[in-house]
Amino acid sequence: MAEPVVRVPDAKVALSTASVYPESTATAFEIAARLGYDGVEVMVWTDPVSQDVEALRRLSDHYGMPVLAIHAPCLLITQRVWSTDPWTKLQRARAAAEKLGASTVVVHPPFRWQRQYAREFVQGVWRMADETDVRFAVENMYPWRYRDREMLAYAPDWDVTKEDYRHFTVDLSHTATSRVDTLAMVDRMGDRLSHVHLADGNGSAKDEHLVPGRGGQPCAELLERLATSGFDGHVVIEVNTRRAMSNAEREADLAEALAFTRLHLASAARAPGAGTISGASAAGTTPGASAARATPGDADRPDRPRQPRRPDLVRRAHHPDPSREAPRQ
Numbered sequence: 001m002a003e004p005v006v007r008v009p010d011a012k013v014a015l016s017t018a019s020v021y022p023e024s025t026a027t028a029f030e031i032a033a034r035l036g037y038d039g040v041e042v043m044v045w046t047d048p049v050s051q052d053v054e055a056l057r058r059l060s061d062h063y064g065m066p067v068l069a070i071h072a073p074c075l076l077i078t079q080r081v082w083s084t085d086p087w088t089k090l091q092r093a094r095a096a097a098e099k100l101g102a103s104t105v106v107v108h109p110p111f112r113w114q115r116q117y118a119r120e121f122v123q124g125v126w127r128m129a130d131e132t133d134v135r136f137a138v139e140n141m142y143p144w145r146y147r148d149r150e151m152l153a154y155a156p157d158w159d160v161t162k163e164d165y166r167h168f169t170v171d172l173s174h175t176a177t178s179r180v181d182t183l184a185m186v187d188r189m190g191d192r193l194s195h196v197h198l199a200d201g202n203g204s205a206k207d208e209h210l211v212p213g214r215g216g217q218p219c220a221e222l223l224e225r226l227a228t229s230g231f232d233g234h235v236v237i238e239v240n241t242r243r244a245m246s247n248a249e250r251e252a253d254l255a256e257a258l259a260f261t262r263l264h265l266a267s268a269a270r271a272p273g274a275g276t277i278s279g280a281s282a283a284g285t286t287p288g289a290s291a292a293r294a295t296p297g298d299a300d301r302p303d304r305p306r307q308p309r310r311p312d313l314v315r316r317a318h319h320p321d322p323s324r325e326a327p328r329q
Contacts, residue, residue: 011231012038013261014068016197016238017050019254023247025049029059035255039068041106041236044093045078053096060100068234069104069195070097076111086110086117090128090136097134104135104195104234106169109154118155122163129166137195139169140185142178145205161188169195171238172217173209176201182218186225194233196226198261199240209240211253212260223264235261 015037017028025047032040040060042050049055051073060067072093073081082092093105107125110118129136141158144151156163158178168189174197175182186193200215201208212219223235237257244250 011226011265012068012234013258013265014039014041014234014236015254015258016041016043016071016236018043018045018071019237019239019241020250021240021242023250025056026059029063029065031251031254033063033065035251035258037065037237037258039066039234041069041071041234041238042067042096042102043071044073044081044096045075046081051081053099056096056100067097067100067102069106069236070100070102071106072108074108086114087124090125094128094132094134094136098132102134104137104167104169106137106139106195106197108139108141109156109158109160112153112155114155122156122165126166135167135194136165137167137169138163138165139171139197140174140178142174142207159185161185166192167194168192169197170222171197171199172212172219172222173197173199173201173207173238176203176215176217177205177207179203183221183225186222193231196222196233196235197238198223198235198257199238209238211239211257212237213256219260220264223261227265235265237261 015028015032015035017025017040020028020031025042026049029040042056044050049059056067059065070093072089073079074086074089082089090105090107093107097103097105110121112118125136125138138160140160141154143158144153152158159180160168170182170186170189170193172182175185198212198219199208200210200212200217200219202210202215208215226235237254239253239257241250241253244253
């Protein structure tokens with residue numbers, strides 16, 4: 001019987017610059033380099049550096065951190081960033097991605113009150129995608145809730161799998177907030193899933209963006225599925241560290257998220273000829289499931305108690321090359 005082998009997919013693990021808020025875009029590049037991330041996703045927002053392509057290029061060169069994706073400024077707080085016209089925002093995001101060598105632009109579906117933009121959105125995104133090699137990966141959102149009321153804030157729909165987009169981003173904090181079956185949504189996305197925002201959540205009405213493994217989302221299962229399916233997109237850590245009491249605590253959270261992601265992407269896969277059928281064993285078990293039972297992936301299973309966080313173990317599990325540590329600006 002063939003021995004299991006470790007197969008590491010081509011997917012790169014990036015840090016979203018939003019993960020260090022309220023710290024700056026420059027701080028995100030510094031932390032990503034120090035912890036050993038493969039690159040960054042730039043959230044274009046009110047930080048002037050995030051809007052400046054040349055400033056981003058200098059940061060990328062200084063820290064040796066490639067920009068892997070650009071998140072277009074489509075949040076409520078970024079309605080005036082780059083332009084008030086949503087198509088101009090996407091055009092500038094595409095131009096930034098092309099200049100910086102990023103493969104993906106992440107975009108949200110329109111707000112419902114952006115009526116003309118919403119009517120043209122699906123066809124418009126296809127048209128823009130035909131003009132470039134950059135992928136426009138449309139991200140799943142969620143209904144807004146307050147107490148027992150629900151507001152559908154996005155059009156055509158917060159569930160992007162109801163529309164015909166060329167590429168998708170799946171965000172696991174958003175699947176938690178929308179209370180959908182995450183893996184079923186990923187199945188509907190199929191091979192059009194090209195980008196992942198990895199975070200966790202417990203189904204709160206708030207978009208929690210917890211560190212993977214601290215909520216009820218199938219983070220470990222999704223990563224293991226990506227590892228065995230040949231996924232070649234990017235996995236981006238997009239978590240909320242605003243409540244961190246210190247820079248050291250923030251970095252411990254981001255190191256934990258990186259260690260969790262790398263652990264489950266490097267899933268155990270049987271060697272060729274070991275009786276596998278389309279990535280699953282003949283007995284029908286999920287690839288990597290037996291390994292997951294003894295890993296931090298247990299935290300994703302709601303029927304099992306979550307183990308307490310051990311930043312000391314996370315730090316010992318990940319040893320970044322000291323030569324990559326860049327000086328502070």
